[in-house]
Amino acid sequence: MSGREHQKQRTRNALIDAYFELIRQGQSPSIAEVADRAEVSVATAYRYFPNPQSLRADAAVSATRNMPTFEEILADAGDDPFVRIETVIRHAAAMQFGDEPVWRGVLHATLERWFAQWEAGGEMVPVRSTARHDGVSLALRPLESELSPDALRRLTHAVMLVWGVEALVVTRDTAGLDPTEATTTMVHAAHALIRDALTQAAVTSDRK
Amino acid sequence: MSGREHQKQRTRNALIDAYFELIRQGQSPSIAEVADRAEVSVATAYRYFPNPQSLRADAAVSATRNMPTFEEILADAGDDPFVRIETVIRHAAAMQFGDEPVWRGVLHATLERWFAQWEAGGEMVPVRSTARHDGVSLALRPLESELSPDALRRLTHAVMLVWGVEALVVTRDTAGLDPTEATTTMVHAAHALIRDALTQAAVTSDRK
DNA sequence: ATCGTTATGCGAAACTTTTCTCACGTCAAG
């Protein structure tokens, strides 16, 4: 670590933290406002984040940093895939419903990243981490012996649809559910998908 | 219809159309750019849309106007809920994958509407139409006789999670699927949910 | 065709956001 990396890291964090504070109290702050709150000069803020999107984008990734890994979450969840996926979903839902503006901001920022790439016209680099995929894979690992690779792959993708920020948006905005019922719906859907995958596997193996 | 409603309607449409054209060719246009493209003066554009969000929001609702109703889509889909939901999902997916920037724009705009309400601090009016709920309800109507109201309600909410713009975003950005496989995944998930709801209903009615 | 109404256009002004320039202060190394 050469030079003054720490100093830079501090002001950068100060800016991102200030952004979160303002978001949580219900604003969509400009760079100037964030700089003010962070007690950093506007010029410096612009040195770190040339435009509001880049600030939002970086804030989005740092929102996902402070959470425990799926390994930790699943540490003592046992081997039952139903319990495991429920653990993951309830954990994520609690976090996301508890901090809704921040997580909607994450979605908002990733959409902006996608548009930026689309405008640039170049090839599309993934705008999202593989976190959700990893989480579902890990939770469903006990099914590796029960399901064919194909079936497991399909199930994984299907389960990815029923929770996370996007599912939060659907349950709240288009279904009009409260957080509790929304979470129940997500868990129920995931369970149903697993149950169905298992019965389908049983059916096809009967046939041969 | 008194006065010059038509004239107003024309310039309004010109603005929204121009916005779509620019979006489709990969830009996130300012009001000035939209006005230019629409051959309308900047001042007039501002008279219709005081800020970029309001333009995006109105464009979002008008994007949903030009599509056939679910009744039309399901007109000759028969009574099989599996076929019916597949019809709806494939139709929506074709449209949304075929015009991805516009539909991502719809999601982006509704997030902005949500944030605007959140900032205002007032009560939260729904930021989305009931279209998806209506579509799923209609497709699943044949199940009204098979499932308890509760079970049908749960199933409806679950199915709502697995298609639409949010599902598009998940399949593409976090799962990395191409449009074809993404659509297959959505249809598969919906079928699995229905299948499971039916078997569960059979199981519980056996018990009594 | 003519007339009153009113949406529109134009250009300047007010305001906000972003960039620049240069001086200052702080940190690490000798």
Add this chain to the structure above:
DNA sequence: CTTGACGTGAGAAAAGTTTCGCATAACGAT
């Protein structure tokens, strides 16, 4: 303690966005 390097601050300049006032011309009705 000094020195060189470099992150930072302050304010002005530049670029972009939104508003305003007034003249024009398009529209609907007579």
